[in-house]
Structures are given as structure tokens and as C-alpha cells.
Amino acid sequence: DAINASGSTAAAGTITQSRTHTCGELRPELSGTPVVLHGWAHAVRNAGGVVFVLLRDRFGITQVTINDSCPEKTQKQAQAIRLEYCLEVRGTVQLRDENVINDDMETGRIEVLAHDVSILSRTKSLPFLIAEPTKQQINQGYAEATEETRLKFRYLELRRARLQRNLMIRHKVMLHVRQFLDALHFVEVETPVLTKATPEGARDYVVPSRVHSGRWYALPQSPQLYKQLLMISSMDRYFQITKCFRDEDLRQDRQPEFTQIDMEMSFVKRENVMSVAEELIRSTFKSVMDVQLPEAFPVLAYDEVMRRFGVDAPDLRFGMELVDLWDVESEFAPISSAKALADGAVKAFVVQSHASAATRKVLDGYTEFAKQYGLSGLLVGKVDESGALTGPLSKMADRVSPAQLVDRVRAAPGDLILCAAGRLSAVNAGLGRLRAKLGRDLDLISQAASPYAMCWVVDFPLFEYDEEAGRFNSVHHPFTSPVPEHVDSLQRGEKLAELKAAAYDLVCNGSEIGGGSIRIHDVQLQQRVFSALNINATEQQDKFGFLLDALRFGPPPHGGLAFGLDRLIMILTRSESIRDVIAFPKTASASDLMVGAPSVIEASQLEELHVQNVLSSPEM
Amino acid sequence: DAINASGSTAAAGTITQSRTHTCGELRPELSGTPVVLHGWAHAVRNAGGVVFVLLRDRFGITQVTINDSCPEKTQKQAQAIRLEYCLEVRGTVQLRDENVINDDMETGRIEVLAHDVSILSRTKSLPFLIAEPTKQQINQGYAEATEETRLKFRYLELRRARLQRNLMIRHKVMLHVRQFLDALHFVEVETPVLTKATPEGARDYVVPSRVHSGRWYALPQSPQLYKQLLMISSMDRYFQITKCFRDEDLRQDRQPEFTQIDMEMSFVKRENVMSVAEELIRSTFKSVMDVQLPEAFPVLAYDEVMRRFGVDAPDLRFGMELVDLWDVESEFAPISSAKALADGAVKAFVVQSHASAATRKVLDGYTEFAKQYGLSGLLVGKVDESGALTGPLSKMADRVSPAQLVDRVRAAPGDLILCAAGRLSAVNAGLGRLRAKLGRDLDLISQAASPYAMCWVVDFPLFEYDEEAGRFNSVHHPFTSPVPEHVDSLQRGEKLAELKAAAYDLVCNGSEIGGGSIRIHDVQLQQRVFSALNINATEQQDKFGFLLDALRFGPPPHGGLAFGLDRLIMILTRSESIRDVIAFPKTASASDLMVGAPSVIEASQLEELHVQNVLSSPEM
Missing domain, CATH: 2.40.50.140 (Nucleic acid-binding proteins)
Incomplete structure (x- = not known):
């Protein structure tokens, strides 16, 4: 070696x-x-x-x-x-x-x-045993320490074999990625942590300047603009494994600081970046885990993915695809209401051999789950042993026969049919996420041909219309180029809602593990996008003046991609929590329970930084 | 590969x-x-x-x-x-x-x-040419763009071959370090950036918490405590190449964010860490630059280094060592005043064949330089062609003959002798730094056998007494162990000023490029150190409670080291400015001139963070 x-x-x-x-x-x-x-x-x-x-x-x-x-x-x-x-x-x-x-x-x-x-x-008495309890022990009532205790004594929890292995795999992945990219002449370049607010959409963490009173640094949400500037500096192929920061309300799978494998290349088309990224992932799985991924990952268009799976990060380890029932004629109220909508939809999916297990209580659970995504409810049907359709969904079969409906969704005796009608976005989100949840809950995953189902999703819309704000937003970020055949339309400011982005997401098992795009390298086109996003000339200059300037000095065509390292390691180690792949994670309230951060700091220090706390209620 | x-x-x-x-x-x-x-x-x-x-x-x-x-x-x-x-x-x-x-x-x-x-x-007119001006062009009056302009258009300056090469070398060094340490079973573990104030002595950069009103994160000055906790977690061998942050007034060779190669090992003695670190450096020079460093770096004790070179990071590429003249009897006022001090010293060094070049103006320059370090002046002597001593120093020869004095410092005809008398710390600093400066200015360096002179400095004092504050400070940091033979004395709280630390610095060409120590792994000993530093029990618990806790759970003996990556790359690329080895550096006032950071942020954002600016004077 x-x-x-x-x-x-x-x-x-x-x-x-x-x-x-x-x-x-x-x-x-x-x-x-x-x-x-x-x-x-x-x-x-x-x-x-x-x-x-x-x-x-x-x-x-x-x-x-x-x-x-x-x-x-x-x-x-x-x-x-x-x-x-x-x-x-x-x-x-x-x-x-x-x-x-x-x-x-x-x-x-x-x-x-x-x-x-x-x-x-020597050791004083332990807050928990180092030997991790088995599932059996836990089922037998063994009281595992709370997560709070384990995070407070994280140095003891890190003695556990599982966490040690996770950190080893993380290390091996980082090293392999670096070796792989180095061999392809990528250069790792460190970009600043104390920088300027970036427009990634989330809140920035900010740092007051002692030297420049009233001014603040922002911690980067990604090195996006720096890596584009590195392309303009002729660096040709850049990468970095680096921390990024987002001050968001945390979910189970988010951390305020997270690690990104960040890449950018000059003189490339979408296919070039996707090839390198795909080969990087394939080679990492092989080298670190001895897992052979398929020779070519399927490439699916966004529209197709939404149609078949309802979400833009489909889990391809199992079927249960959504079936469009829009053209099934019916006078049944939920269906006819949906059909009256400008953006209505009627879709369904079939859970094989699940009719008898789907008790009233189970179905209520599914309905509650789906309602979170804006559906008013689910239309449930069961196919009984004789092939007859029972349940509320059968009322939809007023213009076609129940057998035709059953046939249409390709259900068989003993199957459960879950149908939703309403606005397309709610139908897709509700059914799409319910499908993903059932895939896990019913363990359809373990029957998959491969434990890892990879695909690319491409041809995302460039903009989405924000009805509340009455303007367009970028689906990715404002530096994303449209596909080449839509550049002219964007230049003319036409058909903005229909433009496709030269963007690509890599999806594994229903999670986005990476995403990127070809960037805009034409200064007029970049200004066109800012205008489409209602960013006026002053604001363009104030926030992105340095980028617009740089685009006037011979920028190369370029594009790139970033992988979420934490998510990737979760998939490789089959961890259920992001906290299992990070040595010193923070809690859902962004606290480090071990060292006690964030903490109160001295008034003299704040004074030196030209800031003061504004406390709504007195605090110790 | x-x-x-x-x-x-x-x-x-x-x-x-x-x-x-x-x-x-x-x-x-x-x-x-x-x-x-x-x-x-x-x-x-x-x-x-x-x-x-x-x-x-x-x-x-x-x-x-x-x-x-x-x-x-x-x-x-x-x-x-x-x-x-x-x-x-x-x-x-x-x-x-x-x-x-x-x-x-x-x-x-x-x-x-x-x-x-x-x-x-296309390209609009360039603010400067990409082809870097040669020294000859600059001497001929070619107007190179100001550094301000070059930093503003950093993406253009980065097109220059020299900076491209520097970043390539930086990348190759980082990759090599990772491969080297991986092969020795070191694991790269990422430690948090949003953390708690650390006691490294410099100011912290801090980040207000949105969730916990009135509380702040600190950006790490080093991952010191996290890496010790990783040893307690049985990680055995840790490393990380990571950003560290210090809010200091910047000198030419400092940046608010800098990169450290950070290492820690369990079950080691000082020699073990030094061996690994030395081999890492040797292998990096060989692999990246094809430079063969000596098989073993000299190991010098702090006391010897201070005696011979006046500074703790000696440049060994040339001689000009300091000679102690304490025992030369003299009634000459500057000498007798120094002798009257409790901590007086009289030392000199010889600049070969420099007597005639050392005009009044030149010597005034040396004197001004030396005065910065607390000396009242220099005693200058010249040895003329006949071997006679001239100049103010000759007045020191009132009890010994001038020839004896010349002989004592081993000066020869044509040599310049620079002597200083006063407090030991001022004599050492003034002469030591003047020696280093003259080594560069007179280009003694190019005559060195090797362009890289490496050495270890060991046996630093554990504490230094701060007369102003009336208490001891740590010379390194409070987690540094004394050498094994001084542990008992520390336990008893005896002879604190004489204790030696199990610490080691790696010095190259007069710059410290790395440093570390064996850490304390005994909780009582750690408390002993805190007490010696006047940190009372409450403060110990508040600031370091988690460390003291962790030391009660079977901590292994451990030690480590950190290299300053920026400094190392400066040496490898022979760069004169740290800004030449960092892609997007900040100015001396910690500004990023390209993106315009730090910048004003919106009031609503500050409100959400429970802080407000306190401006001494109104600012746009």
C-alpha cells in the first residue's frame, strides 16, 4: 500500500x-x-x-x-x-x-x-454496561440507559463495538473517497468556515466579529459558491470532505453540523459528473463493505418517479407502485370532488396479502399517517378470497365494475388496496410516504434482490411556484443551470414553470444520498434566474456581486455534486439514527450533553464582540 | 495504486x-x-x-x-x-x-x-495579469497589483502557477498524512465545531444559540479535550485534519481559521509519539517533495536550546550560537548593572566577517530590533584586521584583556560581536531573535547542509510564574503531564517552578511546526494541576467537570501531538506568507475581501438569536 x-x-x-x-x-x-x-x-x-x-x-x-x-x-x-x-x-x-x-x-x-x-x-460504578444489550435482553425488560445518559457519558458509549465499527467504517469511507478522487486528479481544497451568509434556504449560524463592530460571519451551509469560484480559478476538479452548518429544527436524521463530500468539475456535462459520482459510490461500497453494486444505476425522470412512487426519492427495494386511477369514472363523492380540482388526482397502491392483517386499528393508523401530508383520508378496499371488493373503496365502483377496479390495480384475493383522492401534491405525498413506511414496517425490504437499491433522479423542475409568496423559488439553488434545450426559453423568461433543471439526485433505499447540478456559467443567464426569483439588481449585487463579477472573467462550464456523508454511513452501517455514525452528536435541541454546550459566556467577552444577549425571560 | x-x-x-x-x-x-x-x-x-x-x-x-x-x-x-x-x-x-x-x-x-x-x-479587462511578475520585472518597476486587489479577485490570483502548485502540495500532504496514519491504525474521527469554550488561552469565536436563549457555542481552538475523551473511549489511535479557530490580532503568519493535523495515542510514552510524528514528517517530505530528511532528528532540552539560541524554536541551519559571558569579570556599567539583577545575564554572538558591513545605520537597525524584546541596547564590538577589539564592547574588557574577550567568543579578524546584558528573558529574546533575523537577512541559510533543519525540543517547564497575576500558568496547557520523575513532586505540590513537562515541540528552520505532550490521566493529578493554576473546585467542575468525570472511568495513559498544517505547507513550498498556502485567506483584519465577510445581517435574524449589536459608533 x-x-x-x-x-x-x-x-x-x-x-x-x-x-x-x-x-x-x-x-x-x-x-x-x-x-x-x-x-x-x-x-x-x-x-x-x-x-x-x-x-x-x-x-x-x-x-x-x-x-x-x-x-x-x-x-x-x-x-x-x-x-x-x-x-x-x-x-x-x-x-x-x-x-x-x-x-x-x-x-x-x-x-x-x-x-x-x-x-x-480504576473505574467508578458505570452508568450503563459497555456490552450493548441484545434485542432479546431489551424485550425481556432489560433497562437500557436513556439516550440522555448515554450522550452525557458518550466516551463510555463509544466503547461499544457497534459504535466503534461505525466510526471505523466512516474513517475508511473518507479515506477511500479521497484516494479515489485523487487518482482522478481531483484536488482537495479547504474552503472557509468563517464566511458570508449563503442562500441555501435554511438559517445560518453566525459569529460576531470583534474587529468589525456590528458585522457577522456566517458558517457555511455548503461550500457552493467557493467551489464554483475554484472552477473559475481553473482548479478543474475540486473536492472536499467538510463540515456544513444549518440552524434548523432538528429531526431524528439531522444535525446542526453535518459532513458533506463536496465535488465540482469543469468542462463537464451532466453525464460526466454522474459517471464519476456513481463510480465513486460503487467503488466505496466495494472497497469498504465488499458490496458489489450494479454496473449502471437506473436513471429516472422526476415526473416518472413522482407518478410511480409519489416522492422524489423512491425506495426501489420493493414494488407497491402507485397506480393512477384518474380516468376511472365514478360519481362517488371523494372521487368527484378530487376531479373538480384544478390539480386533482386519484391514485392507489396494493399491499399484497395484507387484507386480513389490516384490522380497523391498523387502517386507522394508516389514515392518520396519510393525513399528515394533507389528505382528508384513505379509501380502503379489500379483495376477499372470492375476488370481491369490500370496504369503502368499493363505492368507487359505481360506473365500472368492482372487478374492473380490482383488475385495474392488479390486486388479487387477500390484497389490501389503499386509494387516495385530492390534490396531486397531497395524494403523492400521502401515498408515497405511506408506501415507504409500509415497505419498512411489513419488511418487504428483506425480500429485495439487493439490500441497496440505487437510482438517479433527473429532470427536476428548475423552479417551483410559491403560491403564498406569489413568486418562483429554485427547486435546488439559484446557481443550477436549466437543461441545455431549455436555456433559450429561460433567456426569454418564458414557460418558467416548465423548465427542467440540469440537476441530478442519487437515491439509495428511498433516501437522497447525494445531489448536484450543472451550474450556470453565463452571467446574463445567472442574472435572468435572479430576476425570475424576484431578486432585484441591488440585492443581486449585495449578496452575489462577487459571483456575478467572477462570471465575467472566463468561467468554464462546470458542475458538481455533494454527498451527505452521515446519511451514506448510516446506509452502509444500517444505522437507524444519525447519532450512531457521529462521534459526538448533538441532541434534537442542538445540545452537546457531554461538554455542556451551548453555555453561558462572560459579559466581558460579549462586550468585546459588540453584542449583548436579549433575554425574553431571566435565565441563570 | x-x-x-x-x-x-x-x-x-x-x-x-x-x-x-x-x-x-x-x-x-x-x-x-x-x-x-x-x-x-x-x-x-x-x-x-x-x-x-x-x-x-x-x-x-x-x-x-x-x-x-x-x-x-x-x-x-x-x-x-x-x-x-x-x-x-x-x-x-x-x-x-x-x-x-x-x-x-x-x-x-x-x-x-x-x-x-x-x-x-469571455473576459472583461483583468485587474492584473495571470502570469506572475518575475522578481526582475518587479525590480524594474513593474507595478504588481496590491494584495487587496489580488484578494478581492482571489479566483484570478489562484490561476497563477505558484498558488496552484501550493494548493496541489497541500492536497498531496493531507492525503499522504491520512494514508500514513491509516496504515498505522489511526482512525480519523471528526470532532464538533459547535462546542464549548476551551481553555487554550486565546479568544474564542462564539455562536449564539437560537434554541437556548442567552447561551453560546464556541468554535474550537483545538480538539484537545475531545481527543482525550476519544482515548478514554478506547479509540486507541486518533487523528484528524481539522480547522481550528482563534480570535487573535493577526500577524503575517496567523489566520483566524487554521488547519491542524491532530493526533492522539493511548498506552504511549513520550518517545512513542515522537517516533510516529517524526516518521510521519520524514515520510511526507519524501513522498510529496522527494526530500530525504535525516534518519533521526536531534532532541534538545529546552534549557540547552535557550542557552545556545535564546529562543525555544531554534533555527539550526546556521551557527552564530549565543555565548554566555556571565563569568567575565567587568566593572563596565551595563555589565555590572546586569550582574546586580536576580535574573541577570550577559550573552553575545559573533557575526562572521560582518564588521565592515555593519555601518552605524545597520547597527542602529539591529539595536532597534533588539529593543523590541526588552533590551536597553546592544553592546557592539568589531574585531579589526589586526585582531584588536573596537567599539563599545571593548569597554567590557576592563578586568580581562580585549584579546581574552575576543577569544572567549571565538571571534576572528573582520567579525562583528553583538552582546547584550540585562534580564535573562530580554537577553535571550533580543539576541535570539536578532540571530534568527540575521540568519535570514545575511542569507546564512543558503549555505546550510540541508534546506530543512529539524529538531525536537523537550523538557519544557510545566509551569511558568506570572509575576503580574501572582500565580502559575501552564506553559503548554493544563492537561500536560509532568515527566514521570516529577509526578511525585507535583502530587505534593512542591517545586512547581522546577517541574518539567512531558511535552515536545518539533521545530523546523526556526519555526515550531508541531507540538504535544503526554496528558494527565490521573484525576487527582489533574485536580492538583488545576489547583496549582488557582482554578478553584467550582470552576474546575464548571469548565472541566466532564473531563474530571471521564478520568474516573478507566482512562488509559495517553499522549499526542498537533502539527500546524499551514506552517508545514509554507515550509514545503518555501512560501513567505501563510496566505500563499490557503485558497481563500483572510486579511490581517480577519476579512474575506472576495465575498465581503464579515457583513451586516438582518435585525430579524439577530432577534431570533436573542442578541443585539451594541455599536459604539453608528455604522452603515
Whole structure:
């Protein structure tokens, strides 16, 4: 590898620590070898005067045995060992007796007979056990510590094998991404953290300037404009794995600071960026997880994706696609109301063999779920064993026969049909998210051909009309280029709602893991977009003057993409919480419970920064 | 390499862009090959209807020729090309005529005869030329743009070859460091940017919390405590290349945000960390710059370094060591005053063959320089051709002979002697820094055996007494362990001023490029240090409670080190300014002139953050 190739660090492995081996590497071949191990007492068992210690470090667990053949001092010392004490063990590797070989442990065929055990440090009573409770234990009523406790003592939770593995995978992914992109002549360039507010749509975190009274830095929501400027600086291929910041109300899968794999390339078309990004992901899955992804990811148009799945990040691990029932004639009130809307829709999907499991209570749950997305309810149908349609949906079959309706959605006896009628956006969101939820809840996922279903989504709209504000917004960001065939229309300011963006999202298992676009490199076109977004000339100059300036100095055509690293690692490690892939995460209220941040700071410091707190209610 | 080893990206080099070659790679072997190039017009010359364009991209420069054998449309297009226009050129490689071969250019034996030239974007008139002026041009009065202009148009300055090379080297160093440490089982772990104030001594940048009114995050001055907590979490070997933040008044070589290569290891002694760090640096110099550093860097004790060089980061590329003249008897007033001090000193150094060049004006300059460091003046002596001592220093020879004094400092005819008497700290600082300055100014450096003189400095004091505040401060930081043989003395609270720290600095060419220590892992010892620093129990709990807590859960012995990446890259690229190794640096007043940060933000945003500006004078 790279290190051995340099030929200069042959001895580095042995010069770095006083241990001879880690707790993960001893094997029967080393029987008789004297060793020095360091680690923590993962388990301690005293069996009739013989003390067994499972010594754990980041690399594994090794059994240390102290019996009456050991020096008396060592036997005495062994009696003092408690859980999680930090130890140095000097001893000799020996084969275990046949009857105590444990092939579930990598070191399960040996043990270390200790000559000497030193207690490097002691441990007060633990707030929770390091060995993570199994699902079975939890089901049996084992009381796992609260997440609050685990975050407060995060350094102890990080001793758990699962979190250690997650951080290792994260490290390996970051290194692989860097090596991969370096080989393609991408250059990692660090962009500023103390910068100017960017227009990514979320709130900025801001920092008062001590030197410039009344002025503030913003922490970047992304390095978007800096990477475009790097293209203008002829950097050709840029990447960076970097922290980004958004002051949003946090959901389970968001953090105020998150990590992005950020890329940009010059002289490219959409396909070029997508090829590099796809190959990067394929190579990362292969290299880090030994997972072979398909040779080519499907590329789906936004319109098709919305039609078939109702959401723009479809989970392709299972079917249950939405069926459009718009043209099914019916006088049934919910249907006819929907048909009266300018943007009405009637769609349905079929849950196979789920009719009998879908009790009233279960269906009420589905309805409540769907209502969150603006639906007034669900029209439920069940196909009974004889093939007949029952339930409220059957009322829709007033102009066609129930059998025709059942056939139309391709339902079979025993299937459940979930139908929605209303505004298209509500029908898509409600059914689309219900489909995704049922895919997980009913474990359709485990039947998938591959655990990872990747696809590209392209041809997003460039703008969306905000009815409340009475103007257009960018669907991505205002630097996104339209597809080449729509440039003229944008230049003329025509058909804005119909323009497609040269943007692309990479979706895995129903989550967007990356997204990007070809950027605008024509200054007039960029101004055209700002105008379309109702950003007037003064505001354009104030916020984006430096970009507009830069676009006047020979900008190359360019485009790029950013991956959300946290999300990617969640997928690779099959973690359910983003907090499981970040060493020191924040809570949903953006607090660091371990160090106690944010915290009160001294008045003199605020004074120096030309700011003061404005407290609505007195606070300690 | 890593990419080819994965076997999956064989085609990635060709799928990424529509060019066939970069502007740096065409060679005579490719004569006759049709090519597509992208780049900028670095120079345009029109010679009797034949247009020559030097086309530049990040990879090099290639000459494009448009003559009367080219299509008419192309000839016409060529007339429109101006400096820095962004171009696509389609053409055929051909050998240059013998008489126009340019062996100073890597592509100087070929040219590309253009079939087609497309202008991808135009350029308004440039604020400065991309081709950096040579020293000769500057000496001839060529007006280089001001730094302010160059920072405002940083994306243009970044097109310059020197800055491109600096950023490439920075990228290669970062990648190499990561590969090196990965091979030694270090894990890169990202630590938070939104965190709690750390006690590094400088001012923090702070961020108001929207959710927790009146509370603030601090940006980290270093990940010090997080990396110690990672050791307690059994991470074993951690590293991170990360941004750190200090709100200090900036000098030429400081930036408000800077990058650190941060490392920490468990179960180590000082020598272990030093070995890894030294090998990391050696391997980086070899791999990135093909520079072979010595097999072992000298290790010097702090006391010796201060005695010989007056500063704790000695430049070992030249001699001119300080000579202690304390025991030379003299009644000369400056000497006898110094001797009367409790902490007096008399030291000198010799500048070889510099007596005649050291005019009154030159010597006044030296004196002014030395006075900055608290000296009242310099005692200057010159050794004339006959070996006699002249100048004020000769008055010191009232109890010994002038010849004895000359002999004592080992001066020879033609040498200049610079002597200082006063408080030890002023004598050391004044002479030490003057020595370093003269080493550069008199270009003693270029005579060095190696351009890089590395050394370790160890055995720093643990504490220094602050006379003004009447208490001890940490010389490094309060988590630094004393050397093992001084632990007992610290536990007893004895001889605090004499304790040595288990700390180490790596010095290159008179600059500290890295530093670290073995940390305290014993909670009582840590509390002992806090008490020695007059941090009372309440404050200990408030600021460092989480660390003291963590030290009660089996902390391993651990230690680490951090390198200043910016400084390291300055040394590797021989840059004189830190701004030459950072893509988007800030000015001395911490401004980003390109994007205009810091800037005024909206009142509504401040309100949401529960803060308001307190302006001493109205500001726009």
C-alpha cells in the first residue's frame, strides 16, 4: 500500500506503543510467545480462585487467565480487578483446553496466562454496561440507559463495538473517497468556515466579529459558491470532505453540523459528473463493505418517479407502485370532488396479502399517517378470497365494475388496496410516504434482490411556484443551470414553470444520498434566474456581486455534486439514527450533553464582540 | 495504486470530461492525433495572420496554432480571442518546426493545429495579469497589483502557477498524512465545531444559540479535550485534519481559521509519539517533495536550546550560537548593572566577517530590533584586521584583556560581536531573535547542509510564574503531564517552578511546526494541576467537570501531538506568507475581501438569536 511503497516506515508498527500485540490478533500459532497487552476488563469471572478477565481494546477481546501457577502478587492483584479497569497484562499465549475453545471469538482458541497484571486506572460504578444489550435482553425488560445518559457519558458509549465499527467504517469511507478522487486528479481544497451568509434556504449560524463592530460571519451551509469560484480559478476538479452548518429544527436524521463530500468539475456535462459520482459510490461500497453494486444505476425522470412512487426519492427495494386511477369514472363523492380540482388526482397502491392483517386499528393508523401530508383520508378496499371488493373503496365502483377496479390495480384475493383522492401534491405525498413506511414496517425490504437499491433522479423542475409568496423559488439553488434545450426559453423568461433543471439526485433505499447540478456559467443567464426569483439588481449585487463579477472573467462550464456523508454511513452501517455514525452528536435541541454546550459566556467577552444577549425571560 | 487495486474504475479517467487531453500532456509521440483541449488563453500572438494561442489549464500550457490551412471560420474565430478567454480547441497534434522548439515547456516540441475553436466564455479587462511578475520585472518597476486587489479577485490570483502548485502540495500532504496514519491504525474521527469554550488561552469565536436563549457555542481552538475523551473511549489511535479557530490580532503568519493535523495515542510514552510524528514528517517530505530528511532528528532540552539560541524554536541551519559571558569579570556599567539583577545575564554572538558591513545605520537597525524584546541596547564590538577589539564592547574588557574577550567568543579578524546584558528573558529574546533575523537577512541559510533543519525540543517547564497575576500558568496547557520523575513532586505540590513537562515541540528552520505532550490521566493529578493554576473546585467542575468525570472511568495513559498544517505547507513550498498556502485567506483584519465577510445581517435574524449589536459608533 501507499505506506509500504514509500519504503520508509517498515518499523513504524513496532515503534509506537509498548504493547506487543492488540487484543484482537493472538492466534494458536503464537502459543508460547510472551506478550504485553493493554485494554479494559470487559468481563471478570472468578471461578474457584482462578480469575478470567476478558481484556478488550479497539481491536478485539482476549481472555487473560490468572491461576495458581501465576506469581502470588499477580493472583492478589487479579482479585482487585473490576469491570472496565484499564490494565496492562504481561503473560504468555497458551492454547485453551479443547472444552473451552470458543469459536465465536476470533481469539477463542487461545488465552494469555498472566505473569503480571498492572492496574493502569480504576473505574467508578458505570452508568450503563459497555456490552450493548441484545434485542432479546431489551424485550425481556432489560433497562437500557436513556439516550440522555448515554450522550452525557458518550466516551463510555463509544466503547461499544457497534459504535466503534461505525466510526471505523466512516474513517475508511473518507479515506477511500479521497484516494479515489485523487487518482482522478481531483484536488482537495479547504474552503472557509468563517464566511458570508449563503442562500441555501435554511438559517445560518453566525459569529460576531470583534474587529468589525456590528458585522457577522456566517458558517457555511455548503461550500457552493467557493467551489464554483475554484472552477473559475481553473482548479478543474475540486473536492472536499467538510463540515456544513444549518440552524434548523432538528429531526431524528439531522444535525446542526453535518459532513458533506463536496465535488465540482469543469468542462463537464451532466453525464460526466454522474459517471464519476456513481463510480465513486460503487467503488466505496466495494472497497469498504465488499458490496458489489450494479454496473449502471437506473436513471429516472422526476415526473416518472413522482407518478410511480409519489416522492422524489423512491425506495426501489420493493414494488407497491402507485397506480393512477384518474380516468376511472365514478360519481362517488371523494372521487368527484378530487376531479373538480384544478390539480386533482386519484391514485392507489396494493399491499399484497395484507387484507386480513389490516384490522380497523391498523387502517386507522394508516389514515392518520396519510393525513399528515394533507389528505382528508384513505379509501380502503379489500379483495376477499372470492375476488370481491369490500370496504369503502368499493363505492368507487359505481360506473365500472368492482372487478374492473380490482383488475385495474392488479390486486388479487387477500390484497389490501389503499386509494387516495385530492390534490396531486397531497395524494403523492400521502401515498408515497405511506408506501415507504409500509415497505419498512411489513419488511418487504428483506425480500429485495439487493439490500441497496440505487437510482438517479433527473429532470427536476428548475423552479417551483410559491403560491403564498406569489413568486418562483429554485427547486435546488439559484446557481443550477436549466437543461441545455431549455436555456433559450429561460433567456426569454418564458414557460418558467416548465423548465427542467440540469440537476441530478442519487437515491439509495428511498433516501437522497447525494445531489448536484450543472451550474450556470453565463452571467446574463445567472442574472435572468435572479430576476425570475424576484431578486432585484441591488440585492443581486449585495449578496452575489462577487459571483456575478467572477462570471465575467472566463468561467468554464462546470458542475458538481455533494454527498451527505452521515446519511451514506448510516446506509452502509444500517444505522437507524444519525447519532450512531457521529462521534459526538448533538441532541434534537442542538445540545452537546457531554461538554455542556451551548453555555453561558462572560459579559466581558460579549462586550468585546459588540453584542449583548436579549433575554425574553431571566435565565441563570 | 488504491484505485486500480479496486479494479473497478479503469474507465473513470476517460468518462469524466469531454476533452481528450489536458494542456500538460501532449508529446511528440502523439503527432497526428486529433485532440480536444479546454483551457484559458494564457497568451495570444498574431503574427502576420497566423494566430498562436498558449492554452493553459491546471495541468500545463500547450501552443495552439491557427494558420491559413485552418477552416476560414476558425481563422475568423481566432481573431476574436483575448487574454483569459475560456476556450474549447479541436485540432491535431503536430511537431513544431525545429527552430521554434521550446524545451523550457513540457509541451514545447509540439503544437496543436486547430480545426475548430469555440469561445466558451469571455473576459472583461483583468485587474492584473495571470502570469506572475518575475522578481526582475518587479525590480524594474513593474507595478504588481496590491494584495487587496489580488484578494478581492482571489479566483484570478489562484490561476497563477505558484498558488496552484501550493494548493496541489497541500492536497498531496493531507492525503499522504491520512494514508500514513491509516496504515498505522489511526482512525480519523471528526470532532464538533459547535462546542464549548476551551481553555487554550486565546479568544474564542462564539455562536449564539437560537434554541437556548442567552447561551453560546464556541468554535474550537483545538480538539484537545475531545481527543482525550476519544482515548478514554478506547479509540486507541486518533487523528484528524481539522480547522481550528482563534480570535487573535493577526500577524503575517496567523489566520483566524487554521488547519491542524491532530493526533492522539493511548498506552504511549513520550518517545512513542515522537517516533510516529517524526516518521510521519520524514515520510511526507519524501513522498510529496522527494526530500530525504535525516534518519533521526536531534532532541534538545529546552534549557540547552535557550542557552545556545535564546529562543525555544531554534533555527539550526546556521551557527552564530549565543555565548554566555556571565563569568567575565567587568566593572563596565551595563555589565555590572546586569550582574546586580536576580535574573541577570550577559550573552553575545559573533557575526562572521560582518564588521565592515555593519555601518552605524545597520547597527542602529539591529539595536532597534533588539529593543523590541526588552533590551536597553546592544553592546557592539568589531574585531579589526589586526585582531584588536573596537567599539563599545571593548569597554567590557576592563578586568580581562580585549584579546581574552575576543577569544572567549571565538571571534576572528573582520567579525562583528553583538552582546547584550540585562534580564535573562530580554537577553535571550533580543539576541535570539536578532540571530534568527540575521540568519535570514545575511542569507546564512543558503549555505546550510540541508534546506530543512529539524529538531525536537523537550523538557519544557510545566509551569511558568506570572509575576503580574501572582500565580502559575501552564506553559503548554493544563492537561500536560509532568515527566514521570516529577509526578511525585507535583502530587505534593512542591517545586512547581522546577517541574518539567512531558511535552515536545518539533521545530523546523526556526519555526515550531508541531507540538504535544503526554496528558494527565490521573484525576487527582489533574485536580492538583488545576489547583496549582488557582482554578478553584467550582470552576474546575464548571469548565472541566466532564473531563474530571471521564478520568474516573478507566482512562488509559495517553499522549499526542498537533502539527500546524499551514506552517508545514509554507515550509514545503518555501512560501513567505501563510496566505500563499490557503485558497481563500483572510486579511490581517480577519476579512474575506472576495465575498465581503464579515457583513451586516438582518435585525430579524439577530432577534431570533436573542442578541443585539451594541455599536459604539453608528455604522452603515
